[in-house]
Each structure stands twice: as C-alpha cells, then as structure tokens.
Amino acid sequence: MEKLSSFTTLPQGVSGPGYDRKALTPGIVHIGLGAFHRAHQAVFTHKALEKNFGPWGIVAVNLRSPEPVRALAEQDGLYSVITRSAEGDRAEVIGATVDWLCAAERGEDVLATLASPDIRIVTLTVSEKAYGLDPVTGGLDLKHPALVADIANPHAPVGAVGFLVEGLARRRERGVPPFTVLCCDNLPSNGHVVRRLVLEMATRRDPELARWIADEGKFPCSMVDRIVPAATDDTRGLAAKLLGAEDALAIETEPFLQWVIEDDFVSGRPEWEAAGAVFAQSVEPYENMKLRLLNGSHTLIAHLGILHDLEFVRDVMAVPEFVEIVKRHMRAATATLDPVPGIDLPFYRNQLLDRFANPTIAHRNEQIAMDTSQKLPQRILAAAVEIVSEGGDAAEFAYVVALWIASIHKRGDLNDPRKVDILAAATQASKLDPSAVFFAVEGLFPPELVENRVWRSLVNRELSLLSSYRA
Missing domain, CATH: 1.10.1040.10 (N-(1-d-carboxylethyl)-l-norvaline Dehydrogenase; domain 2)
Structure with a gap:
C-alpha cells in the first residue's frame, strides 16, 4: 500500500486541503509535534486557510524525537485526522504544515526560522513540565535540565523557553519585530506564565532584551479542548482502511473542538474564528x-x-x-x-x-x-x-x-x-x-x-x- 502523500488520490468521503498548498508560505512555527497539535491547532489553521487563504503555513518543530518529523517529511506534510463517534468514522487529510524540523538534529535551522520575518506566531504544545516552571516561586526552575543547559549556553538552546528567547534575541539584533507567543498547554493563565518565564531567562542574559520583549512582544492566553488519545496500530490500520494509503501520523479524536484565544497579536493572525475559534477579552x-x-x-x-x-x-x-x-x-x-x-x-x-x-x-x-x-x-x-x-x-x-x-x-x-x-x-x-x-x-x-x-x-x-x- 502506498504512503499518504500529495500524489494520493483520496477516496470519496475523505476531504483534503481545499487550498493550493504550493502557494502556502510559512507564517507560524509550532513547537511540539504531538497528537494534540495535529488534531487541534493544525486543524484550526487548515480550516481557516480554506475560508480565507493567507501566508499562515505551519513549520512543525519537535524538540527531541525525530520520528514524527521524518514521517511528516515522507508524507509531504500531510496526515489524517479521524473523527470518531457513535455515528461513524470520518477521515480528513490536513495540509497546513509546510515544513518540519527536529530541534535536536537541526537546532540552528529552527533558530533561523524563528528569526525570519515571515514567522509572526509561535504556538506551543510541549506539556506543562517542559516549561520548567518552579511551582514554589512561579519562576524558572533552575534545576530543570533544559533550563540549566540553556542558561549556560543560550545560543544553542535545547528547551522550549530557550528557543523562544534566542529566537527573539536574533530578531531584535536584526531589527525584526517579535513574534507572538501563543501557549496552548494546560497552564492557568498560560500566556502570562510563559511571558514571565521568557522575561526571566532574557533578563539573565541581557536586561535590554527583556525590556524589548516586554514592550514589544505579545503573549495571549488561550484555552484548548479536544480529547486526543495516543495513536496505536489500530489507529493506523483504521486510517489505511479509510484512506487507501498508509499514514504513520494518523490520529483519532472526538467531534468536539474548542479554542478560546485572547485577541492580542503583534502582527496579524489567521482567521481562526472562521474555523470556530472564539476570541475573548479574557480567557x-x-x-x-x-x-x-x-x-x-x-x-x-x-x-x-x-x-x-x-x-x-x-x-x-x-x-x-x-x-x-x-x-x-x-x-x-x-x-x-x-x-x-x-x-x-x-x-x-x-x-x-x-x-x-x-x-x-x-x-x-x-x-x-x-x-x-x-x-x-x-x-x-x-x-x-x-x-x-x-x-x-x-x-x-x-x-x-x-x-x-x-x-x-x-x-x-x-x-x-x-x-x-x-x-x-x-x-x-x-x-x-x-x-x-x-x-x-x-x-x-x-x-x-x-x-x-x-x-x-x-x-x-x-x-x-x-x-x-x-x-
């Protein structure tokens, strides 16, 4: 059976991208290429592009594991989301991702992408523990291995906060406005938390950098909701049955989908509300x-x-x-x-x-x-x-x-x-x-x-x- 790719002819009843993927250019970096992102933010962006096309292609970054990055490369950035309910199973092929990088293997390429003026938003789903939040102080956990490494060697980061700070530092050096940081993890007031951690790390290396981020940057809060179980061989088998092609990145999920976002961005955003997102003054x-x-x-x-x-x-x-x-x-x-x-x-x-x-x-x-x-x-x-x-x-x-x-x-x-x-x-x-x-x-x-x-x-x-x- 062939692998899912841009050459795959989709069976009747399976929808694919309703826009010209060849014309899609990067505008978003997403850190954390897990199942939740593929079933949530990428789906919202995919549907927003179908409603109002623009320069909002996603560059998917995984911090450590190269496997999903390689699988995405082999499938031309395509994968399927299978929505499951008592009414039946429905597959949709998502095409909003235009590039893919493993930071552990190509960290400098990730930083170059973050520094590019084309990138206007960085979204994250890296799990609560990956930010290195000290539950006692509310600041950086200085025992967190990634933070220890990134404070010691800020120009070659390994953790999420380190990549954000170094990416923003390079933009400042080049006179490029900061990107908007949009946290999508289950942290209370997640935008405020990530802003605090980024500013603390930036202050440690350069107080002027921290002031620039504080004055010019944006860290809107968001609330995300969709139940996405870990994919299994059964998931991939179901995808093969529905698609007539192998999909190593297939995921299954529920019909429910929700995203509430503070509308506070540095330089624009996709029309996510056309895909069902709710923009609110307070999340x-x-x-x-x-x-x-x-x-x-x-x-x-x-x-x-x-x-x-x-x-x-x-x-x-x-x-x-x-x-x-x-x-x-x-x-x-x-x-x-x-x-x-x-x-x-x-x-x-x-x-x-x-x-x-x-x-x-x-x-x-x-x-x-x-x-x-x-x-x-x-x-x-x-x-x-x-x-x-x-x-x-x-x-x-x-x-x-x-x-x-x-x-x-x-x-x-x-x-x-x-x-x-x-x-x-x-x-x-x-x-x-x-x-x-x-x-x-x-x-x-x-x-x-x-x-x-x-x-x-x-x-x-x-x-x-x-x-x-x-x-």
Whole structure:
C-alpha cells in the first residue's frame, strides 16, 4: 500500500486541503509535534486557510524525537485526522504544515526560522513540565535540565523557553519585530506564565532584551479542548482502511473542538474564528471551566480507573457508581467557578459526560495519569485552596488527591517528573497519617493545604474509605 502523500488520490468521503498548498508560505512555527497539535491547532489553521487563504503555513518543530518529523517529511506534510463517534468514522487529510524540523538534529535551522520575518506566531504544545516552571516561586526552575543547559549556553538552546528567547534575541539584533507567543498547554493563565518565564531567562542574559520583549512582544492566553488519545496500530490500520494509503501520523479524536484565544497579536493572525475559534477579552473564565471540569474530572477518572484495573476512560464511565462520583465532583467544581460568557455550565457538564463515555474513543487512563504532580495544582488544588480559605468543605478535591496517592501505592511506579521524590514518600507512608509524607515533599502541595490540618485529615479520611487502597 502506498504512503499518504500529495500524489494520493483520496477516496470519496475523505476531504483534503481545499487550498493550493504550493502557494502556502510559512507564517507560524509550532513547537511540539504531538497528537494534540495535529488534531487541534493544525486543524484550526487548515480550516481557516480554506475560508480565507493567507501566508499562515505551519513549520512543525519537535524538540527531541525525530520520528514524527521524518514521517511528516515522507508524507509531504500531510496526515489524517479521524473523527470518531457513535455515528461513524470520518477521515480528513490536513495540509497546513509546510515544513518540519527536529530541534535536536537541526537546532540552528529552527533558530533561523524563528528569526525570519515571515514567522509572526509561535504556538506551543510541549506539556506543562517542559516549561520548567518552579511551582514554589512561579519562576524558572533552575534545576530543570533544559533550563540549566540553556542558561549556560543560550545560543544553542535545547528547551522550549530557550528557543523562544534566542529566537527573539536574533530578531531584535536584526531589527525584526517579535513574534507572538501563543501557549496552548494546560497552564492557568498560560500566556502570562510563559511571558514571565521568557522575561526571566532574557533578563539573565541581557536586561535590554527583556525590556524589548516586554514592550514589544505579545503573549495571549488561550484555552484548548479536544480529547486526543495516543495513536496505536489500530489507529493506523483504521486510517489505511479509510484512506487507501498508509499514514504513520494518523490520529483519532472526538467531534468536539474548542479554542478560546485572547485577541492580542503583534502582527496579524489567521482567521481562526472562521474555523470556530472564539476570541475573548479574557480567557480565564473558560480556562478555569475547562481545567476544573474537564481536566479535573479526567484526573479523577484516570486514577479511579487505575485502582479498579480499568484501561480506558470509557470503561470507567460504563460503571454507574463511578459516573455518579464524576457528577458529584463536577458539581463541586462548578461551585468554584464564575459565570462563563456564552456557556451553560449544566449543559457543559452533561456534554463532558457524553464525551467521556464515547465508546469509540480509547483514551487510556495511564496516559491521562502521566505527570499528575504537574497537573494537580491547576486541576484540583487551586479549587481546594479557594474552598479551604473560605472555611468550606473541600472533600471532593481531597478525594481526588487520595485516589492519586492510592494509585501510586497500587502501581509502585509512575511516569512523572517528580517520580523519585513521590516514590520515596510512598515507601515511608504510615498507617496513622498516610498522606503526611506526600505533604512533606517540597513544592508538591501549596502551603495553604500543607498547613491545614482539616484538609490533610480529609485526605486521610478519603484514603481510609477507598476499599481498593491498602497502605
């Protein structure tokens, strides 16, 4: 079977780019060539180009792994997105990517591209941990390996923040305006966070550079939403069946697609609103809604599933008792939210329940549970801090923390940047106060919770009630 390429004749019912790809020129660099980007930002750009063509081709950059870059090169920048639902499967070939680079192999080419005046936007999906955010100070984590390397050798960066700063420095030297930095990762106020980290690193090398970035640069916040499981051989097999061609980068996803963006750009942007994006004066209400309702529930479901040996989110949602637990959590999370413009929160919750239960989406609980220490602060702990500070009952959020601790004990291992500290704590847990060793890990929990005996007692109580947990 042939590989998907620009020479592939697509079967009836499979749509391809509705614009002239040969006329498409670069305007965006995207850092983080993972499944989520391919199912989200690239799709929005693809659809925007179909509505209003312009110089907004994507240069896809992967920081470390060359495999997806090579696969994209072999397929002329094309890949398929398979939308799955109970109504059936639908494939679409996405063509917005015009170039592809692996930074580990071609770092200088990445920097040259970032310095080009043609590039006006840099979007990122590199995961929460890749920014090197210190949870205690809110600034750079000076122990983060990529940050250590980039501070020592700023002209040959290896990390996301290092590439942003060096790219901006080269633009300043050449009299080129800065690019807009658009973070698409699940960090609260993500644009503000990335701006702070970029300015801190820039200040370390040249305060004048930092002032230029602060005065001239833009870092709009955004909220992204689409459930995208990791691709498998089954995914690629389904793509071959639908396309009549091999697609090494095929991904499957749900029909739902959402992007809320602050409209604050240095030098223009694609017409993403024509593809369904929402531009808002403030992203914060949407962001909190998504982090606390979707992402927080996902974390709950993932660890609940792990404790009960259920592989996928849909498996958890097939158990009525567990669905009621998720609903209960959602109601508690909703009580912490401000009104969200244009959103009916009860309807949104029901929509989430349907999305989680989608029988065609095989979203592994272990995938969602990765890096939980980096996800708890914005998904669970921020709401708990608010409730505790007001003297309220944060038991629903204590329950999620207890699930996480119990799942660590069950597995005896985890995929997490703080793995060493967390597993060391697990080996020292006592039956009388099983959460104490976790609260003692520096920076794992905010001080408002560490110092609150009522909250810590709630976590211990929830641990004692978990029938599947044994300290």
